[in-house]
Amino acid sequence: MTSGPSRVRRYVMLLLLLCGFGVVLFRLVTLQVLQAAELTAKADRQHQKTVSFEGARGAVSDRHGKVLAMNVEVPSVFGVPTSLESPSTVARHLSPVLQIRSDEIERKLRQDKSFVWLARKVQPEQGHRLAQLSLDGIGVVMEGQRFYPKGPLLAHVLGFSGIDGQGLEGLERRYDSHLHGEKRVTVLQRDALGRTVFPKGLAEQAPAPGHSLTLTVDEVIQYIAEKELEGAVSHTHAKSGTIIIMEPQSGAILALAVSPRFDPNVVAALTPDRWRNRALTDTYEPGSTMKTIVAAAALEEKVVTPDSMVFGENGQMVIANTTIHDHDKLGWMTFSEVIQKSSNIGAAKTGMALGEHRLYRYLQAFGFGQRTEIDLPGEVNGLLKAPKDWGRRSLASISMGQEVGVTPLQMVSAMATLANGGVMMKPYVVSEVRDQKGGLLKEVRPHVKRRVVSQDTARTMTTILEGVVTNGTGSKAAIPGFRVAGKTGTAQKIDSRTGAYSSTQFVGSFVGYVPAESPRLAMIVILDEPQGEAWGGVVAAPVFRRVGEQVLNYLGVSREDTVKIAMAMGDR
Amino acid sequence: MKMVTIVAGVLLVFGFVWERVDVVRLGYQIERLKTQKVLLERERDQLQVKFSALTAPERIAKVATEKLGLVPSQQGQVLMVHSPEQVPGLSPPSVEQVRLARHESTGRESE
Numbered sequence: 001m002t003s004g005p006s007r008v009r010r011y012v013m014l015l016l017l018l019c020g021f022g023v024v025l026f027r028l029v030t031l032q033v034l035q036a037a038e039l040t041a042k043a044d045r046q047h048q049k050t051v052s053f054e055g056a057r058g059a060v061s062d063r064h065g066k067v068l069a070m071n072v073e074v075p076s077v078f079g080v081p082t083s084l085e086s087p088s089t090v091a092r093h094l095s096p097v098l099q100i101r102s103d104e105i106e107r108k109l110r111q112d113k114s115f116v117w118l119a120r121k122v123q124p125e126q127g128h129r130l131a132q133l134s135l136d137g138i139g140v141v142m143e144g145q146r147f148y149p150k151g152p153l154l155a156h157v158l159g160f161s162g163i164d165g166q167g168l169e170g171l172e173r174r175y176d177s178h179l180h181g182e183k184r185v186t187v188l189q190r191d192a193l194g195r196t197v198f199p200k201g202l203a204e205q206a207p208a209p210g211h212s213l214t215l216t217v218d219e220v221i222q223y224i225a226e227k228e229l230e231g232a233v234s235h236t237h238a239k240s241g242t243i244i245i246m247e248p249q250s251g252a253i254l255a256l257a258v259s260p261r262f263d264p265n266v267v268a269a270l271t272p273d274r275w276r277n278r279a280l281t282d283t284y285e286p287g288s289t290m291k292t293i294v295a296a297a298a299l300e301e302k303v304v305t306p307d308s309m310v311f312g313e314n315g316q317m318v319i320a321n322t323t324i325h326d327h328d329k330l331g332w333m334t335f336s337e338v339i340q341k342s343s344n345i346g347a348a349k350t351g352m353a354l355g356e357h358r359l360y361r362y363l364q365a366f367g368f369g370q371r372t373e374i375d376l377p378g379e380v381n382g383l384l385k386a387p388k389d390w391g392r393r394s395l396a397s398i399s400m401g402q403e404v405g406v407t408p409l410q411m412v413s414a415m416a417t418l419a420n421g422g423v424m425m426k427p428y429v430v431s432e433v434r435d436q437k438g439g440l441l442k443e444v445r446p447h448v449k450r451r452v453v454s455q456d457t458a459r460t461m462t463t464i465l466e467g468v469v470t471n472g473t474g475s476k477a478a479i480p481g482f483r484v485a486g487k488t489g490t491a492q493k494i495d496s497r498t499g500a501y502s503s504t505q506f507v508g509s510f511v512g513y514v515p516a517e518s519p520r521l522a523m524i525v526i527l528d529e530p531q532g533e534a535w536g537g538v539v540a541a542p543v544f545r546r547v548g549e550q551v552l553n554y555l556g557v558s559r560e561d562t563v564k565i566a567m568a569m570g571d572r
Numbered sequence: 573m574k575m576v577t578i579v580a581g582v583l584l585v586f587g588f589v590w591e592r593v594d595v596v597r598l599g600y601q602i603e604r605l606k607t608q609k610v611l612l613e614r615e616r617d618q619l620q621v622k623f624s625a626l627t628a629p630e631r632i633a634k635v636a637t638e639k640l641g642l643v644p645s646q647q648g649q650v651l652m653v654h655s656p657e658q659v660p661g662l663s664p665p666s667v668e669q670v671r672l673a674r675h676e677s678t679g680r681e682s683e
Contacts, residue, residue, distance in 0.1 A: 067624040072617045124618055142614070149624035223629035553645070558652045 055181020058210035075127030182207035216252035236530035251425030283405035287491030290401030297362035320392035340472030351399025416522035481559025486512020506534035
């Protein structure tokens with residue numbers, strides 16, 4: 001029999017033990033049940049590391065396979081501050097290689113971190129020199145960087161991609177789903193010191209690179225267009241400029257130049273205004289180039305013939321209490337002369353003869369007021385009001401290219417329709433998409449949108465438009481040895497302060513095709529707010545001639561007189 | 573017979589060991605070649621970018637005009653000479669004839 005105090009001691013001990021077990025049990029339940037999810041995640045964070053791998057972005061080439069954009073792996077330099085004994089010594093060694101101040105590197109290396117970037121995406125030579133130094137606590141990893149080796153060439157079409165390889169502008173954005181490499185997330189284990197343990201065979205599982213694009217653009221034609229456009233913008237002190245060159249039979253874009261240019265390799269300091277593709281995002285009132293469309297509609301509807309006589313009202317005509325002027329006091333003239341002399345009154349009368357609904361139908365058929373559906377982002381519809389919203393003067397105004405907003409692409413596409421015998425093609429810039437092994441994934445074939453006017457009408461319009469160059473306002477667009485068809489345009493801009501047409505701000509343009517008898521190129525040249533003489537025939541037509549002559553030479557298109565010389569020699 | 577069996581067994585063991593060693597050796601060789609392939613591909617891409625930058629029309633035009641003193645062809649200095657297949661009924665002109673045509677077109681006197 002145990003004595004009283006000893007029994008009490010046993011009970012106390014038992015109670016204490018029970019309490020102890022109770023505490024342990026409570027803690028166990030807390031850790032294993034109540035906080036299980038949270039703690040498991042915390043442990044995973046300590047022992048595992050999720051790494052995202054992405055395959056290289058696909059390349060972009062011109063129609064002859066010349067590389068315009070591609071990814072290259074370049075070295076990035078990092079440091080592990082916790083494993084450095086003397087950050088100042090390491091910084092002194094690194095400074096001349098990385099060309100960063102020694103104290104700046106040292107400041108990074110003294111941070112209480114296990115990983116710091118010292119320099120990202122440096123030159124390969126710098127990476128080699130660092131490898132030779134073999135510094136403890138300093139490492140190099142390879143990262144993909146997007147390069148645009150031609151600099152500003154075709155920048156507005158190519159666009160650019162961001163630091164994480166996502167397409168941000170232009171083709172890089174439109175075709176991002178094709179261009180970006182395969183993304184793969186891998187969970188890596190970390191050891192007790194926090195170092196990542198790369199499992200064997202990881203390199204073999206590298207994600208597949210993106211698809212590559214082949215464009216319809218020719219880098220030489222693009223260069224010619226950009227060079228001449230830059231020259232013209234600089235010479236005329238214009239605010240900006242655009243040239244589009246299209247193959248009329250297919251709709252393939254051969255060149256699309258926008259000034260001012262930008263270098264897609266260095267976009268950080270630029271504003272969106274600089275990289276906006278004005279050829280499809282900006283609208284302008286086309287002015288007299290629109291008379292081509294009105295004329296084609298009138299001929300197709302047999303409202304007029306090329307020889308119909310039109311009275312020019314001696315340069316003035318009152319419509320809806322407003323006066324329409326011509327640049328000269330024009331009297332009686334043929335319909336062909338209306339276009340060749342670019343008579344506003346003649347165009348207004350033609351439009352009125354067509355009537356609101358017919359004119360509107362043809363404007364729509366020629367693609368105005370709707371996107372061309374080109375494979376580039378940011379395209380706008382333009383501005384074409386329905387006849388119910390037209391004012392009393394609208395019919396006359398639209399006939400001479402006012403009260404309507406078009407993009408340069410819409411206008412060149414409409415002109416290319418006439419060059420192609422009245423058949424409108426869908427414009428496009430990407431002709432092929434290929435996988436990483438060169439296998440063809442997608443081939444873009446020319447796409448017929450619709451027939452807009454008959455072949456006869458298109459042929460008649462070609463004759464009239466040739467007259468614009470031989471006898472009319474577009475004489476400076478004439479290319480020796482070739483027949484050129486085209487139309488000049490000089491549109492007054494709306495003054496944003498007064499809301500009225502400005503007497504000092506103009507858009508000068510020329511749109512046409514060459515050789516007229518068998519067109520190889522349809523081209524538009526636009527100069528926004530040229531200073532001094534702003535007539536399209538003075539500022540834009542010479543650019544058309546210079547670009548056209550060089551491009552035709554480059555393409556090996558024969559001059560008419562060349563054939564005659566060769567044949568004469570052949571006859572000897 | 574017993575001896576033959578022992579020799580065959582030893583050869584079999586040697587063969588097995590040799591095969592394992594060779595597999596390991598080839599494994600290392602494959603790894604080395606893979607690394608080399610990655611490095612060569614990287615170098616190829618870097619050279620491709622460099623080549624592409626060096627052949628940019630803008631750079632070539634600059635070198636041609638500023639370093640070599642060339643000038644763009646003037647009006648009439650370029651003549652397309654087509655082969656008889658391209659122009660029906662046309663015999664190919666001789667080199668002299670082409671040169672003559674070029675001089676005529678630029679207004680110079682023929683040699």
